[in-house]
Amino acid sequence: MRWFVLLLIFFLRITPALAYESIHAIRFEGNVRTPDETMTSTITSHVGSPLNREVIRRDIKALFKLGQFRDIEVEKIATASGVDLIFRCVEHPVVSEIDFTGNRKIKDDDLHSEVTVKTYRPLDEHEVSTSMVKIREAYAKKGYYLAEIDYRTEPIENGDAKLIFEVHEHQGVAVRRVTFMGNRVFDDDELREVLRTKQKGFFSFVNLIKDAQAKTSR
Numbered sequence: 441m442r443w444f445v446l447l448l449i450f451f452l453r454i455t456p457a458l459a460y461e462s463i464h465a466i467r468f469e470g471n472v473r474t475p476d477e478t479m480t481s482t483i484t485s486h487v488g489s490p491l492n493r494e495v496i497r498r499d500i501k502a503l504f505k506l507g508q509f510r511d512i513e514v515e516k517i518a519t520a521s522g523v524d525l526i527f528r529c530v531e532h533p534v535v536s537e538i539d540f541t542g543n544r545k546i547k548d549d550d551l552h553s554e555v556t557v558k559t560y561r562p563l564d565e566h567e568v569s570t571s572m573v574k575i576r577e578a579y580a581k582k583g584y585y586l587a588e589i590d591y592r593t594e595p596i597e598n599g600d601a602k603l604i605f606e607v608h609e610h611q612g613v614a615v616r617r618v619t620f621m622g623n624r625v626f627d628d629d630e631l632r633e634v635l636r637t638k639q640k641g642f643f644s645f646v647n648l649i650k651d652a653q654a655k656t657s658r
Contacts, residue, residue: 461491464522470529472599473562474508479527482506491516491523499527508532508562532562533593533601542607545582554578557603563593568603575605586610 466487468479483499485492500512511530516523536559540551554574557567572589579587588608593601 461518462522463487463489463491463525464519465524466527467524468527468529470531471508472531474506474529474531478506479503483527485525491525496525503527503529507564510563510565532564533595533599535559535561535563535593535603536596536600537602539602539604540607541604542609545584545609546578551575551578551605551607555605563601563603572605575607579607579609584609584611 463485464487466480466483466485468476471479482502484502485495485499489495496514500514503509503512508531509529510532513528515526515528517526535557538552538555538557538559540548543551554577555571556574557564557571568591572591575589576587579585587610590606590608592604592606594604596602
């Protein structure tokens with residue numbers, strides 16, 4: 441009976457310790473430009489705390505918000521003392537050069553003025569997307585509404601990268617004939633004057649909208 445009581449007390453004492461996995465150590469790999477101190481202060485997981493997948497998910501999200509990483513994985517290693525967490529990070533390359541390929545109708549210097557990506561900073565995917573939209577709009581102004589913009593990076597010295605915008609201009613959209621249907625108030629010649637678009641010239645959707653609004657407001 442006495443041994444049974446002792447075993448019961450021992451079981452009750454160790455049960456809480458076995459109820460969860462505690463974090464024994466936290467390590468970071470791949471963070472060349474971001475110090476471990478910054479990484480540690482960014483996450484909420486800490487040594488001695490219970491292992492919580494939701495907390496780790498939030499930690500990964502918080503690390504991504506630093507804007508330094510393009511990929512983060514967390515490895516969990518069970519040890520006799522608890523669980524070791526390893527945050528494996530892949531940093532964005534630092535963009536030191538920006539170039540263009542496939543652009544014949546717009547010069548490099550003009551396209552550079554449309555790009556919002558900053559050199560000597562980690563690649564910002566949002567800025568790349570914004571730049572692609574602005575380049576596409578620049579082509580649309582010249583009548584190249586079918587232009588497609590893509591990008592890639594190429595590694596160069598010192599671990600930096602060259603950002604290359606790939607332009608596929610395709611053919612410009614030319615207007616050979618303008619036909620109106622359902623116009624009862626204005627005849628075709630009046631509407632063509634409003635459009636200010638010559639046959640075989642490049643069609644401007646922006647001018648069409650503005651001119652139509654001005655005409656109907658008179």
